[in-house]
Amino acid sequence: MSPSLRVLYLEDEAADAELVQDTLAMEGIACDVSRVETESGFLTALQQGAFDLILADYALPSFDGVSALKIVRQQESDLPFIFVSGTMGEEIAIEALKIGATDYVLKTRLSRLVPAVHRALREAGERTERKKAQEALRRSERELRQVVETIPAMVWCALPDGSNLLMNNRWTEYTGSSGAGLGWQAALHPDDLQRHMDAFRACSAKGLPFEDEVRFRRADGEYRWFLVQGMPLRDEQGKILNWYGIVTDIEDRKRAEETLREQANLLSLTHDAIFVHDMNLRIRYWNRGAEELYGWTAREAEGKISHELLQTVFPVPLEQLIAELLSNGRWEGEFVRTTKDGTKVVVASRWSLQRDDKGTPLAILETNNDITERNRAEEERERLHQLEADLAHINRVTTMGELTAGLAHEIRQPISATVTNANACMLWLKRDHPDLEEACEAARRIMEDGKRATDIIEHLRSLYKKSPPKRELIEISDIVHEIVVLLQSEANKHSIVMRTEVPSDLPKITADRVQLQQVLMNLMLNGIEAMNETGGILTIKSQFGQDGLLLISVSDTGMGLPAEYSDQIFNAFFTTKPQGSGMGLAISRSIVESHGGRLWATANSERGATFHFTLPATVAA
Structure with missing residues (x-):
C-alpha cells in the first residue's frame, strides 16, 4: 500500500477522524487525511486536491454524505467513496450503494474499514479485474434464474418459418385460441414480436437451439412473461425439418429475480458474504464476499447444500429455523461454520424469504458477517474485567491487612466504652435508691457504642468481601x-x-x-x-x-x-x-x-x- 495515500474525510467529529486514521495506520495504510465539515469546505478540497479515496459520515449538522456522493459522482466518477457512519441502516446503505457509493462501514465495526479500503482502492485501479467481476455477475444473474422457475409448460411444434403445427391444450386454456399457423403471434405482446421473430430466424439460419423470453396475453387480456425454448429436428443432410419446444410461465420467477438481483447485486458490492438458496437449501448464487470468507469459488459452491458444504452448527434445530423463517419471512442468528481450509468462523446470519404473488416460497437470500474476532475480543474484555475486579479485591485485602493494628484500635474504643457504660449502669441500679435516669442514659450510650462498633465491622466486611x-x-x-x-x-x-x-x-x-x-x-x-x-x-x-x-x-x-x-x-x-x-x-x-x-x-x-x-x-x- 502506498505510503502517500490522500484521503478526503467528510466528518464533524475530530476524534472519529483520528480513530479512523489510527485504524488505517495500524494495518500499514499511512495516509494524509484532509477533514472537512461543510459543503463549501468539501467543494474547495475537491478542487484543490487530487484524492485517492473519500470517506464520509452519513449525516452532519450542515451537510450530508449522500449530497457529497452525488457531487463526487458528477466530478470524479471513478473515485472510491466509502460511508463511515454510526447511524446508517441497511436500507439507507442500499440506497447509497444505488447512487454510486463504493461501500459502507459502521463506526461500531471499524474492523471492516481496512478490508473495505483495500478493496475500494484495488477495484479503482484494476479495470481488468472489474470487467471479470462484471462478467461473473452477469453469469451469476443467468444462473440465478433457475431459483424460481415454475411449471406448467405449453408444448409446441413449428415449421422452420415459425408456423405452428401443434399447440397443446395448455396453450388453448391460457390464450383462448388454437395458435395454429402464425395465429399464435396474436397473443404475443406487440413490443416483443419483432425481436422474438428476429431471434428465432437467426437460430434457424445457424441451426442453434432457440430460447427467448416474451409476454403472452391471457384470455382475460393480462400479459405474463414466458420462456420460449426450442430444439431443431434435422434430416440426414442437417436440414431443419421442424422445431419442438416448450413455453414456461416465468412471471413469478421474473419478479422474484428482479428483487433478488437488485438485493444481491447491490449487497455484493459490500464485504458481506451473500448467497441464495432454493427451498431445498441448495446454493444457487454465491458472491465474492462468500468466496473470500469461506474459500470456495462460486463454481465450487453453487449446487451444493449450504449447511452440508459449510458444516454449519445451528443454534436451534434446522427444522425450527425453517419453520420460523416460513412464519415470519425473516430469521437472524449466529452460526459456527467451517471454511474450505478447516477454520471455524462465527457468523451473524440474516435470512430473508422470497415469495411469489400467491405467497409460495421461492428462494432464501442469506447474508453473513464474520464476527469471530469480535466475539474473541468480547471474551478477552470480560476476562480483563474479571482480572481487574480480582486485583481490586486483592488490593483492598492487602491494604486492610496493613491497617490491622489501627483498625483493631478503632473497634476496641467503642467496645471499651460499652463495658465502662455497662458498669456505670449497674452502679446506678444497685444504689439504695436506684437512679433510673442515669441508668437509662448509660444504657443509651451502650447502644450508641455498640452501633458504632457494628458499623466499623460492617465497613470492614464490605471491603474484605469479594462480590460483583x-x-x-x-x-x-x-x-x-x-x-x-x-x-x-x-x-x-x-x-x-x-x-x-x-x-x-x-x-x-x-x-x-x-x-x-x-x-x-x-x-x-x-x-x-x-x-x-x-x-x-x-x-x-x-x-x-x-x-x-x-x-x-x-x-x-x-x-x-x-x-x-x-x-x-x-x-x-x-x-x-x-x-x-x-x-x-x-x-x-x-x-x-x-x-x-x-x-x-x-x-x-x-x-x-x-x-x-x-x-x-x-x-x-
Whole structure:
C-alpha cells in the first residue's frame, strides 16, 4: 500500500477522524487525511486536491454524505467513496450503494474499514479485474434464474418459418385460441414480436437451439412473461425439418429475480458474504464476499447444500429455523461454520424469504458477517474485567491487612466504652435508691457504642468481601465519613489531622459503594504515607460543578509529587514506596473511569500534592 495515500474525510467529529486514521495506520495504510465539515469546505478540497479515496459520515449538522456522493459522482466518477457512519441502516446503505457509493462501514465495526479500503482502492485501479467481476455477475444473474422457475409448460411444434403445427391444450386454456399457423403471434405482446421473430430466424439460419423470453396475453387480456425454448429436428443432410419446444410461465420467477438481483447485486458490492438458496437449501448464487470468507469459488459452491458444504452448527434445530423463517419471512442468528481450509468462523446470519404473488416460497437470500474476532475480543474484555475486579479485591485485602493494628484500635474504643457504660449502669441500679435516669442514659450510650462498633465491622466486611459491582444511589459525605473513621487511628499515629469539607446538600451519585470506598482509602492512605514522618494535614473536599460532575479532592502537605515520575504514577506496578505493589493508583483510576469519571494529580503551590477525581452526579428531578 502506498505510503502517500490522500484521503478526503467528510466528518464533524475530530476524534472519529483520528480513530479512523489510527485504524488505517495500524494495518500499514499511512495516509494524509484532509477533514472537512461543510459543503463549501468539501467543494474547495475537491478542487484543490487530487484524492485517492473519500470517506464520509452519513449525516452532519450542515451537510450530508449522500449530497457529497452525488457531487463526487458528477466530478470524479471513478473515485472510491466509502460511508463511515454510526447511524446508517441497511436500507439507507442500499440506497447509497444505488447512487454510486463504493461501500459502507459502521463506526461500531471499524474492523471492516481496512478490508473495505483495500478493496475500494484495488477495484479503482484494476479495470481488468472489474470487467471479470462484471462478467461473473452477469453469469451469476443467468444462473440465478433457475431459483424460481415454475411449471406448467405449453408444448409446441413449428415449421422452420415459425408456423405452428401443434399447440397443446395448455396453450388453448391460457390464450383462448388454437395458435395454429402464425395465429399464435396474436397473443404475443406487440413490443416483443419483432425481436422474438428476429431471434428465432437467426437460430434457424445457424441451426442453434432457440430460447427467448416474451409476454403472452391471457384470455382475460393480462400479459405474463414466458420462456420460449426450442430444439431443431434435422434430416440426414442437417436440414431443419421442424422445431419442438416448450413455453414456461416465468412471471413469478421474473419478479422474484428482479428483487433478488437488485438485493444481491447491490449487497455484493459490500464485504458481506451473500448467497441464495432454493427451498431445498441448495446454493444457487454465491458472491465474492462468500468466496473470500469461506474459500470456495462460486463454481465450487453453487449446487451444493449450504449447511452440508459449510458444516454449519445451528443454534436451534434446522427444522425450527425453517419453520420460523416460513412464519415470519425473516430469521437472524449466529452460526459456527467451517471454511474450505478447516477454520471455524462465527457468523451473524440474516435470512430473508422470497415469495411469489400467491405467497409460495421461492428462494432464501442469506447474508453473513464474520464476527469471530469480535466475539474473541468480547471474551478477552470480560476476562480483563474479571482480572481487574480480582486485583481490586486483592488490593483492598492487602491494604486492610496493613491497617490491622489501627483498625483493631478503632473497634476496641467503642467496645471499651460499652463495658465502662455497662458498669456505670449497674452502679446506678444497685444504689439504695436506684437512679433510673442515669441508668437509662448509660444504657443509651451502650447502644450508641455498640452501633458504632457494628458499623466499623460492617465497613470492614464490605471491603474484605469479594462480590460483583453493585451500583446504587450514594451520598458522597457518607463514604468520606466511613473512610475517615477507618483511617483515624492511622492518622493519629503519625500526628496527621484529617479535615473534611463536604457539603451535606451535594447531589447523590450512582456508584458501587465498596469500589468508591477503595478509591478514597487508596488516595487518603497515600496522603498519610506522604506525611508519616513529618505530620501534617489531610484535607478531603467535594463540590458540584456546572458541568454536572461531582469533584472530590484529597490533598496532603507532604513531600509532593516527584517530578521525574509524575507521568508514571498511575501505571500498573509502578511505585516509589519500598514495600508498595504499584497497583493502588492504577486500580483507583480504572474504578473511576468505569464510573464515567476521571482521576488525576496536581502539585500544591506550597507543599504536598492533591489527587482529584470526578463522578457524574445524579440530580433529582
